[in-house]
Amino acid sequence: MDPLTAIGLASAVIQFIDFGLKIAARLDDLNRATSAQVPPSLQAISTQLPLLLSSLGRMKTGSQISKLDFDSKCILRGVVAGCMAQIAKIEEIIEKVSAAPGDSFKVKIGKVFVSLRCDEQAWEIERNLHTYVSVLVLHHVVDASAGAPAFAADHFFDVREKRVSPFIERPALTKQLEDCLDRTARSQAQAPTLLLVHGKRRVGKTQLVLQYCHQAHSLGQFQTAFWLDASSSQSVALGFEAVFATVKRSMDASRAEKLEFVGSFLKDRWHPWLLVLDKYNAQEHEEIMELLPQNGHGGIIIISCLSELPGVDETVEVPRYLTQSDQAEVNNLLIQAVHNRSTAGIKGAVEKGADVNTLIWDEWPVLHRCVLLSLHEAVRFLLAQGANPCRVGTCSSALYWAAKSNSWYIFMMILDCRDESGSLWKQADYQAAAKVCAQAGNIGIMEAILRKTEEITAKCDYETPLKNAAGKGKAEMVKFLIGRGELKDNMKQGEDALVRAAIDGNFEIVKLLYEEGHVDLNARDAHGTTALCYVAKLKGMDRNAELGIEMARFLLERGADPNLCGKDEGPLHGAAIYDHPEMLQLLLKHGADIARVVNGWSPLKLAIKYNSPLAVTFISSYIVSPEDLDERQEMINAALLYAAGKGDRDAILQLLQAGADINTRQTEEAGGSTPLLVAIGSGEMQSARLLVRRGAKLDMVGERGTMALEMAIRKGYELLARDIVEKGGDMKVKIGEHGDTVLGLAVRERHLKVVRVLLKKSVDLEGDNKFGETALDIAEENGDEKIIALLEGREVEDE
DSSP states (O other): OOTTSHHHHHHHHHHHHHHHHHHHHHHHHHHHHOGGGSOHHHHHHHHHHHHHHHHHHTTOSHHHHTTSOHHHHHHHHHHHHHHHHHHHHHHHHHHHHOOOTTOOHHHHHHHHHHHHHHHHHHHHHHHHHHHHHHHHHHTTSSOGGGGGGGGGGGOOEEOOOOOOSSOOOOHHHHHHHHHHTHHHHTTOOSSOEEEEEEOSTTSSHHHHHHHHHHHHHHTTSOSEEEEEEOSSHHHHHHHHHHHHHHHHSOOOSOHHHHHHHHHHHHHTOSSOEEEEEESOOGGGHHHHHHHSOOSSSEEEEEEESOSOOTTOSEEEEOOOOOOHHHHHHHHHHHHHHHHTTOHHHHHHHHHTTOOTTOEETTTEEHHHHHHHTTOHHHHHHHHHTTOOOSOBTTBOOHHHHHHHHTOHHHHHHHHTOEETTEESOOHHHHHHHHHHHHHHTOHHHHHHHHHHOSOOSOTTOSSOHHHHHHHTTOHHHHHHHHHTTTTTSOHHHHHHHHHHHHHTTOHHHHHHHHHTTOOOTTOBOTTSOBHHHHHTTGGGGTSOHHHHHHHHHHHHHTTOOTTOOOSSOOHHHHHHHTTOHHHHHHHHHTTOOTTOOBTTBOHHHHHHHTTOHHHHHHHHHOOOOGGGHHHHHHHHHHHHHHHHHHTOHHHHHHHHHTTOOTTOOOOTTTTOOOHHHHHHHTTOHHHHHHHHHTTOOSSOOOTTSOOHHHHHHHHTOHHHHHHHHHTTOOSSOOBTTTTBOHHHHHHHTTOHHHHHHHHHTTOOSSOBOTTOOBHHHHHHHHTOHHHHHHHTTOOOOOO
16 A cells, blocks of 8 residues: 555554554553652653644544645654654553562562653753654644643643542641742742741641642743752752752763752742752751742742741741630640739740630730730740731731720830731821820830831821820920920811810919910810810819819919800809819809800709709809899899709708799790799798798789699699698689689698698588589599598598
8 A cells, every 4th residue: 555645654653543542541550550660751651642632643544634635644644653653662661660469579660760861861861752743733733732742841840749538638837838939920029039937847738738839830920849858958959950850851971060950940940949948957957948949930939847047038937726615725825824814824835826816705815915915025925926917807906906005115116016918006096095095104115116107196096195195184295295296287186185184184284284285275176065064064074173273363364254154064064063162252253144044044054953052152142243133133043043953942941042033934835834832843941931831922823823722732732732722812702614612622632731721721522613513512423431431520531
């Protein structure tokens, strides 16, 4: 048969494909059975050969080959013959390196060495196959996809460490490895990245890195990777010689030449590479570092028990793996150690695997609690172990608590915390720390904050450092803040600080803010209240009354207005509430209006409301100028109405003695009642009897046209009814919608005692209402046997 005929060429292609598929199957079986003994060259061929066979398989029909020109047919015939020869050589190598069932250990070891000697021959076969594929592609005999495996020989993934089964995933640690080598894996690092993976023995460091290597390789991140024994500098050098043999497919060179070649090889890689140095011997660190490549887009992972090594770029600690219950147990040990303030206990719990970010009471991170407790060494240790100092949930940051605890040493440790992007702290963190630092009064900490930011006061913030310092009486801090210009562009915070100092009775701060800060003494807070209003109440705030007088005098003498009032009260009102006549006297001396009404309340009414007898006596007896007499009269009349409703008989007496009108009336909007009617309506019978005895008019009517006697009868106040009758109350008056007599009303309301009182006062028994009903008729309708008996003159026991 003519070898150049379409049928002849198709037959040759089919024979090659059949033979090639058998060899590919044997290679696949060999890789699965003893992958560690298979040379990398054969592994590369096992990947490339099926693709070549698949491409040639498209040319196995005569009709397809007939479409080729004469030159292409010649090329195809030569390639098929050449590939057949290469495949036969591969079969010979497989026979030499394959271990047969029943082979002794010695025979198996011998075949391992044979595989190493055959590696260079196999690489030559792989290159020849690649050349044949290139020729076919070049002359358009096969599709260019057949050339895809061309890079196989350029990738070397020589990681043969055995992975344990089952392997426990540790995603958080794997993520740390990914983050540390992220720029390297994307070819963005300009020099090799040194990553130290450290931890105690038997915590899973090697398996973790092994898992990462295979994962990164499967994702195409590190196609070239070598695993080296770093137990000594000698073993590292031998490892690099093995790399030379794998890449170069030869052992012919001196050690220096091999090391130089490996360095150049890695430097020139267009894709990222990875070296893993296992069992790292830190005692030979300098010698090992001299052997490592200094250039190229690669990463070097050092696996060691030591937590620190010179020259390392990134570090990942691998703790002992703990079950969920074990983790909870050691976390509780850590919490208990913090409660006991035991630094040794804290270190011990962390070394056992406790999470350094454990929460106490599901709220407080252990670091933040140690900061607040001023456990200096524990804070340093936890930070070194990676504890998070930032805000967690509702718990403020460790920076805040360090400023609050007033420990400069701890604060500086926290302040210097950084991450890969720089300082951990934002403007809001500094401002929060500044506010609480001002309360503590630590100028050293404040200066440290100011070195980080000039803006320690947030805009529109109710709490400011100056205000907090003023409230806590930190005079030196207030001086410091004023001196650095806190009031220059924001006088409002000075005004707030003045009010806060006044509330807390910090006289020295008040003077400082006025004298050095030039703060307006009449400034108001959000309630419209001035500093003088708060100072006037200091006696009632468990503060020295004399201090309040001294502060008030200071403010008044420097222009504070005693008549500036807030939404609910002014200075006089506050002094009246807290029963402080000396303060009242001082305020009145400086022009306060004694009759000033705020939100419906005069100082006198408030004094009665809050049971301030000294203030009631002082105000009610205070002599005003003639032009203010009407206002005074209005004030004491209103106070009398209030005292009557409150039932304060002492205040009623004092007000009457001061000239209050016993028959004054409320406004029409309020009902128009007199003090007597107000007292009865409020259920204050004793006050009502006092007013009756003092001569209150009995015939004045209230809001619904009722008089005192009617109200007393309706409420069942028999003593008050008797007093009113004895003082001339009209017993002939007709009352209510039925036009009842006073006796008839008492019967209708079923008040037996009132009926008895009226009968004793000789009330008319036969008087009737507009319906002609007498008191007895009403009693019979009610079925009230006792009242009937009483009306009929029989003896009746009291209820």
